[in-house]
Structures are given as structure tokens and as C-alpha cells.
Amino acid sequence: MSQETDSSPTATDHSTEHSTRGAYVTGGAEFTRDTNYIEDRITRDAAPGSNGEPGWPVEAGRYRLIAARACPWANRTVIVRRLLGLEDAISLGQPGPTHDARSWTFDLDPGGVDPVLGIERIQEAYFKRFPDYPRGITVPAVVDIPTGAVVTNNFPQITLDFSTEWVDFHRPGAPELYPEHLRGEIDRINKRVFTEVNNGVYRCGFAGSQEAYDAAYDRLWTALDWLEERLSRQRYLVGDTITEADVRLFTTLARFDAVYHGHFKCNRQKLSEMPALWGYARDLFQTPGFGDTTDFVQIKQHYYIVHEDINPTGIVPKGPDLAGWLTPHGREALGGRPFGDGTPPGPVRPGEEVAAGHGAVG
Structure with missing residues (x-):
């Protein structure tokens, strides 16, 4: 995906990176977005990861999608996961809407800890794999549950791979979002x-x-x-x-x-x-x-x-x-047919509902 690219802020300048998803103002004038993400992919053929690491295979139950409801880039992944019916294959962790200068936190979960990963901040999953990770700690991110390490935060590719690499786990009637x-x-x-x-x-x-x-x-x-x-x-x-x-x-x-x-x-x-x-x-x-x-x-x-x-x-x-x-x-x-030859998804998974009073009301 062709996007604007520039060098990132310093490793300590995380608050700006978080608030604008790796974005900042250069020279006091023009906004620039850092688009250098962890580009590993989860694929059916388990293509090699960064630095020649072993690839990440499509495997139901192995990965957790971390996606804050507030973030538009993360919201996309939640929509696509739901439309395709991947809830059983990929679990969902949702940080709260605000964060400090370090990272998004799981402040909405009991005890402020993600119940699957056992961490308070998504930053911990980044540092688990890259101890000196220098860029913004962003969502969405996909985490390998067995190791607790981040796999990717490359948001445009995540949804495309949900459509093309996870097809064996799509629900019956799932739409073709990327025909x-x-x-x-x-x-x-x-x-x-x-x-x-x-x-x-x-x-x-x-x-x-x-x-x-x-x-x-x-x-x-x-x-x-x-x-x-x-x-x-x-x-x-x-x-x-x-x-x-x-x-x-x-x-x-x-x-x-x-x-x-x-x-x-x-x-x-x-x-x-x-x-x-x-x-x-x-x-x-x-x-x-x-x-x-x-x-x-x-x-x-x-x-x-x-x-x-x-x-x-x-x-x-x-x-x-x-x-x-x-x-x-x-x-x-x-005209048009929302789901083509497919069908709408069923009810929202229990525990993943939008809180009462947080959506549109008639």
C-alpha cells in the first residue's frame, strides 16, 4: 500500500505516536505519518518473518487481535473479523479508549489485565519480541498467544489477510470482501x-x-x-x-x-x-x-x-x-446486495458487544 513515509520520532516520543497512530508534525507545519510497521504476515504457507525468522502459519486459536474500539484503523479489523466470522479462530482483546505516553492499556478488563495474554499494556507484547522497539506502540496488533510476542501491526495487510489467508475458517455465507x-x-x-x-x-x-x-x-x-x-x-x-x-x-x-x-x-x-x-x-x-x-x-x-x-x-x-x-x-x-451471495453475520459474540448507551439510539 502506497503511503506517505518519513523517519519516526525518537524512541521516547511515544505520546505523539500513539495519539496519531505513528504520526507527527514536521518542522512545525506539515503532518506526516510514520508508515513503517512490522510487516510479518500470517499466511497459509507460513512465509518467513522478519530477519529470516520462521513464518507465522494460519492456525485457529493461536493469535489474539488487539484492537481498541476508539481507533479507526483498529475498528476496521474488528469489522472484517466479524463479517467473515473469524471469532472462533482469532480471539479479540480490546484496550480502553485512552492511554498514557507508554502504550494502550487493558484498563477495561478486570484488574487491568488482558485475560488471555496476562499483560497490562500492549507495549509488553512488542517488547517481548523487540526489546528495543523504537517506533510507536500501535493498534491493531496481532499477538502470538503461546509466546506473548507481537506478530504484526501492519493494519492494511491484516484485513486483507483475514480475507485471503484465513478462508478455511470463514463462516458459511461469509462475503468476499476482496474478490x-x-x-x-x-x-x-x-x-x-x-x-x-x-x-x-x-x-x-x-x-x-x-x-x-x-x-x-x-x-x-x-x-x-x-x-x-x-x-x-x-x-x-x-x-x-x-x-x-x-x-x-x-x-x-x-x-x-x-x-x-x-x-x-x-x-x-x-x-x-x-x-x-x-x-x-x-x-x-x-x-x-x-x-x-x-x-x-x-x-x-x-x-x-x-x-x-x-x-x-x-x-x-x-x-x-x-x-x-x-x-x-x-x-x-x-440496487446492490450487501453480502453478495452470502449472508449477514449472526449476533455479536457475547462479551464483544458495544456497551449500552455507547452506540446510536433511536
Whole structure:
């Protein structure tokens, strides 16, 4: 995946890395995202890992996905895991929405300890494998349960591998989120959405100068206008079913009015004022796997509390009103079949539900 790359901050500068997923402002002006991740993969043929290490084989029950509900990059992995029915094959650990300068913590679990890995911080899994790990301690991350060591935090590849490498453990009726005949178009859409929208909102929010902010703002809204036009003609981003591209866009849209519009100064319009994008976002939200993995309370707590440089008071806003997420969207008129020849996932796994009062309410 082609992304902006630059050198990382120093090893001690973890607070900024955590709050923006390995991102920082260079020269007091332009936001840059560190995109150097642990690129190991879990594959059916167990391809060798970093530094010639033995490969990581697909093996049910061996790995734990660590994915905070607040983080849009992690939220994607939770959605894909649920859509494909991988709950029995890959367990889920969920840190709380806030963290300190060291790492995400398991403060929502009894005793503040992950019940499977037995650790208080995801940092411990990174250091278990790389004692001097110099980069940001990010989520999502996949951890090898027997050793307690991190395998990968390469978020764009994790979801693709869920679709292509874990097929033997997909539920009956699982959708094709990355169908081979559409991969070229999905990859092109994903590249533009990442660069201009997923990362574009951060480029606005963490701009260090008026000039950098103005340029970022214009780039973001050029892309959102392009998406508005595209989605006025078709129900989903690529083809007539939900794909990986829709998952990647959704997690940014879900956070737009609650966080990015005000907190990141992306305020030309609210999502709810863009008819096609707002209808599209509600369509996905009301589809099993999307809205039932979205925790608006944790989302707001993360951004408004952790980003002390943007919001030094730490005050979390009460709004916006979330009831609109459950209103009719009318997108069925554009055709399309959400799951293609497949079926929706079943109920959310017990213990993985969004807490009462944290989602949209009718």
C-alpha cells in the first residue's frame, strides 16, 4: 500500500505516536505519518518473518487481535473479523479508549489485565519480541498467544489477510470482501481514500501552520466531493457488494461529525449535510458488522482526552445527536446486495458487544 513515509520520532516520543497512530508534525507545519510497521504476515504457507525468522502459519486459536474500539484503523479489523466470522479462530482483546505516553492499556478488563495474554499494556507484547522497539506502540496488533510476542501491526495487510489467508475458517455465507476480479479497483480506491480521507482528516487536525492546514483542508474536501458524486450513482464503492474499500471508508465517516468536523477543523460541512455520503454511511451502519462495532463514547473519549495538544482541557463534548444513524437511508433504490451471495453475520459474540448507551439510539 502506497503511503506517505518519513523517519519516526525518537524512541521516547511515544505520546505523539500513539495519539496519531505513528504520526507527527514536521518542522512545525506539515503532518506526516510514520508508515513503517512490522510487516510479518500470517499466511497459509507460513512465509518467513522478519530477519529470516520462521513464518507465522494460519492456525485457529493461536493469535489474539488487539484492537481498541476508539481507533479507526483498529475498528476496521474488528469489522472484517466479524463479517467473515473469524471469532472462533482469532480471539479479540480490546484496550480502553485512552492511554498514557507508554502504550494502550487493558484498563477495561478486570484488574487491568488482558485475560488471555496476562499483560497490562500492549507495549509488553512488542517488547517481548523487540526489546528495543523504537517506533510507536500501535493498534491493531496481532499477538502470538503461546509466546506473548507481537506478530504484526501492519493494519492494511491484516484485513486483507483475514480475507485471503484465513478462508478455511470463514463462516458459511461469509462475503468476499476482496474478490480477485475487483482487487485492482479496490486497491486504487483504497489508496486515494487513505491518502486524502483517512489520513486527510489527520493532516487537517495536526497541521502546524495555517498554510499547511489550508492545503490539507482543500485536499480533504476535494476527495469528499469526489466520493459524494461517486456514491450518488452506486450503492457501494466498488461493485455491487460491500468490499474492503467500504470498510476502510466507513470508520472515518463514523467519526466525522463526532470528532473530525470540530476537533480536526474539517468543518466545511457535516457528514449529515452530504446526502450521498450520509445515506451511504447510514446504510453501512445499519448493516450487521458496522454499527454494532462502533462505540461513539469511546471514540470521543480517545480523541478529546488523548490529544492534549489540540484539546488541552480534555473536555469531551456531549454531542452530536446520534439518532440520525438509525433513520431510513433509501440506498436500496441503487440496487446492490450487501453480502453478495452470502449472508449477514449472526449476533455479536457475547462479551464483544458495544456497551449500552455507547452506540446510536433511536
